[in-house]
Amino acid sequence: MHKTNNKSVLLSTYINTVNNETYALFGPVQNIMGYLCRRFSDVYMISQPMPGESDLTPTLNLYRGGKLLWTKRMPKFWQVLYWVNHRKVTSNQTVIRLKIRDFMSNFYFILFCISHKLDLFIGVESINTLSAILLKRLGYIRTVLYFSNDYNPKRYTKLKNWVYLKIDEISAYRGDYIWMMNPKIHDSRLERGLDVSKLAPHFIIHGGLPFFPGEPLLLHERERNRIVYATRAGHPGLQIILKAFSAVLKKHHDSKLYITGHADKEESKIRPLIEELKISGNVIFTGFIKEDELNHLVKYSYIG
Numbered sequence: 001m002h003k004t005n006n007k008s009v010l011l012s013t014y015i016n017t018v019n020n021e022t023y024a025l026f027g028p029v030q031n032i033m034g035y036l037c038r039r040f041s042d043v044y045m046i047s048q049p050m051p052g053e054s055d056l057t058p059t060l061n062l063y064r065g066g067k068l069l070w071t072k073r074m075p076k077f078w079q080v081l082y083w084v085n086h087r088k089v090t091s092n093q094t095v096i097r098l099k100i101r102d103f104m105s106n107f108y109f110i111l112f113c114i115s116h117k118l119d120l121f122i123g124v125e126s127i128n129t130l131s132a133i134l135l136k137r138l139g140y141i142r143t144v145l146y147f148s149n150d151y152n153p154k155r156y157t158k159l160k161n162w163v164y165l166k167i168d169e170i171s172a173y174r175g176d177y178i179w180m181m182n183p184k185i186h187d188s189r190l191e192r193g194l195d196v197s198k199l200a201p202h203f204i205i206h207g208g209l210p211f212f213p214g215e216p217l218l219l220h221e222r223e224r225n226r227i228v229y230a231t232r233a234g235h236p237g238l239q240i241i242l243k244a245f246s247a248v249l250k251k252h253h254d255s256k257l258y259i260t261g262h263a264d265k266e267e268s269k270i271r272p273l274i275e276e277l278k279i280s281g282n283v284i285f286t287g288f289i290k291e292d293e294l295n296h297l298v299k300y301s302y303i304g
Helices: 029-037 076-082 096-112 126-137 158-174 183-192 237-249 262-277 291-299
Strands: 008-018 021-024 042-049 059-064 067-073 118-124 141-148 177-180 202-204 223-231 256-261 283-287 301-303
Touching (some): 008 096, 008 126, 029 042, 076 096, 118 126, 126 158, 177 183, 183 202, 237 256, 291 301
Parallel strands (some): 008 118, 177 202, 223 256
Antiparallel strands (some): 008 021
């Protein structure tokens, strides 16, 4: 490794593709990458495709100044250790071989593709954080941030669940910081018997769109009667929002409600409620839209 004055960060995360748009964490990849590029000179991203993707090969991207400089793929010969038939797995499955892949991909890319010490490693879920903790001990990383999101203390059965919780425990104790979107995750760890004095300092940062370039618009610069609701198919909150919006329309007749995300797949199911509430002329289903379009829509809306 050689020394560099550039500040560097690596995000190791699972990805999935929807309508040709790549998503990581809780939004499009460009969102989080743009945010990190405004704060670090070199931004690396290890992408680990989720079960159900047609190509399960991990990749490493380097971004600098907001631009993608290069992409490297994990060599094919590694597939002998983690190969699965992508047609027989779905995104809601946990595939042990792919967990092994995730662990190995961090070691491969950091040891063989990055020539300097990383200032910050953001590991999405415990398996990525565990590999970063070991790499930190070897001198390749300065600070490890454990992004703990998809957490359930009773996720698996017996031995599998014990291993899952043990990896989480190591990551929560040995990482430098913990990032959670739900404070109940921290409470659950305490209920499991983890020692609060040994846990890494944690931050509660909820999901959404916190990665705007520049400052949010002032209220008087936004369109006063425009509301954006981002959701996914099957979420009960949509019906609640529609009923609340119908009450808003009684006072603000020109209001518009933009519904983004998977909810467009349920438009036919939810349409009777919209007609019953007599708000069809004020509700717009956008489906999935590009990151720039979504940012613009939220930025200029009064509520988003």
